[in-house]
Amino acid sequence: ESETAVPADSVREEYENLADLVRKYRYAYYQEDAPTVSDAEFDTLYRRLEELEALHPELVSNDSPTQEVGGEVSAAFAAVAHLQRMYSLEDVFSLEELEAWVRKAEASVEKLGNGVPAIAWLTELKIDGLAVNLLYRDGKLVRAATRGDGTTGEDITHNVLTIKEIPRQLSGSGYPSEVEIRGEVFIPSKAFAEFNEALIEAGKAPLANPRNAAAGSLRQKDPAETAKRPLRMFVHGIGAREGLSATSQSDTYKLLEEWGLPVSPYLKVLGSFDEVLEFIKHFGEHRHDLLHEIDGIVVKIDDFGTQRALGYTSRVPRWAVAYKYPPEEVHTKLLDIQVNV
Numbered sequence: 001e002s003e004t005a006v007p008a009d010s011v012r013e014e015y016e017n018l019a020d021l022v023r024k025y026r027y028a029y030y031q032e033d034a035p036t037v038s039d040a041e042f043d044t045l046y047r048r049l050e051e052l053e054a055l056h057p058e059l060v061s062n063d064s065p066t067q068e069v070g071g072e073v074s075a076a077f078a079a080v081a082h083l084q085r086m087y088s089l090e091d092v093f094s095l096e097e098l099e100a101w102v103r104k105a106e107a108s109v110e111k112l113g114n115g116v117p118a119i120a121w122l123t124e125l126k127i128d129g130l131a132v133n134l135l136y137r138d139g140k141l142v143r144a145a146t147r148g149d150g151t152t153g154e155d156i157t158h159n160v161l162t163i164k165e166i167p168r169q170l171s172g173s174g175y176p177s178e179v180e181i182r183g184e185v186f187i188p189s190k191a192f193a194e195f196n197e198a199l200i201e202a203g204k205a206p207l208a209n210p211r212n213a214a215a216g217s218l219r220q221k222d223p224a225e226t227a228k229r230p231l232r233m234f235v236h237g238i239g240a241r242e243g244l245s246a247t248s249q250s251d252t253y254k255l256l257e258e259w260g261l262p263v264s265p266y267l268k269v270l271g272s273f274d275e276v277l278e279f280i281k282h283f284g285e286h287r288h289d290l291l292h293e294i295d296g297i298v299v300k301i302d303d304f305g306t307q308r309a310l311g312y313t314s315r316v317p318r319w320a321v322a323y324k325y326p327p328e329e330v331h332t333k334l335l336d337i338q339v340n341v
Ligand code: NAD
Pocket: 025, 026, 028, 029, 030, 035, 036, 037, 038, 039, 040, 042, 043, 069, 070, 087, 088, 089, 091, 124, 125, 126, 127, 128, 129, 130, 131, 132, 147, 183, 184, 236, 237, 295, 298, 322
């Protein structure tokens, strides 16, 4: 029997059960840095939730998991309000879906009708780490926070200060008096393998994967513990930025680099969807030769004016999308290590 617009009790029940499950898995992932299911499994459940909502819009409420940026603020940390909201990303799981997203974005841009030139697509790797928000006042790093629910994050300043790559003081003089820089903190793949080998030699349990290891490392109570972890960061966004002269995200990255912030060596500004496809193919093939783990590619409209005009939903920007690579088999090397423990 096909699903109808009015949700039957059985549909509502499926929906509520799914929503509870998604909340439970999110809690393990974000609050405990210890996921209990694979990302692929989680994504499938989440997709079904979205599907049910599309069929039965009455099911959607303000606290539905699809309306929120996953992640809360743990009582172990002080809560800090971001000056500008942090968002998640809309996911697509196939190249067809990606193309549909791109065509829709192109149509929206055309509708803006400002004689907008061809879209420049800022194409980046989707780093599998933890998002942080760095607040610089007069060039000095005064606060670092996790994304949390997007409005309020966790104060992890002391832990972030142990990451040498993140400048305490910006270089040069062209930075705004107050600026929020967003980036992904990660553990490089090689350093992760070495760190785990050392743990095993010391008779300790190895860490499950670099993403959760990075998140767990940053959310330690003792910064001395964080300092032992091989953490790095690449910037991927900017929040509050009053007085910033750049008019595109890629130009902003050039400024951030001048100020001493770490910018990814992998990103590209591309002029067509075909070039984006090439980028995806290339990094799909070289996924394991990279400095860090990735779970996909992020495609963003580079121009700030267009970003502003397209805006945000309650959860994601309308000017960016994450293409997720198909899930892979479990890394056998790690599996061997675990079996030997
Ligand atoms: P997301 O990870 O899909 O996308 C948003 C995040 O991507 C941003 O907050 C940012 O931190 C990060 N990012 C990395 N590289 C970026 C770049 N170049 N530009 C911009 N952002 C970049 O969204 P999410 O809401 O954090 O979480 C969903 C993800 O977490 C999914 O992959 C899901 O599978 C996983 N998850 C898994 C479980 C589980 O139980 N296994 C539970 C919850 C979430």
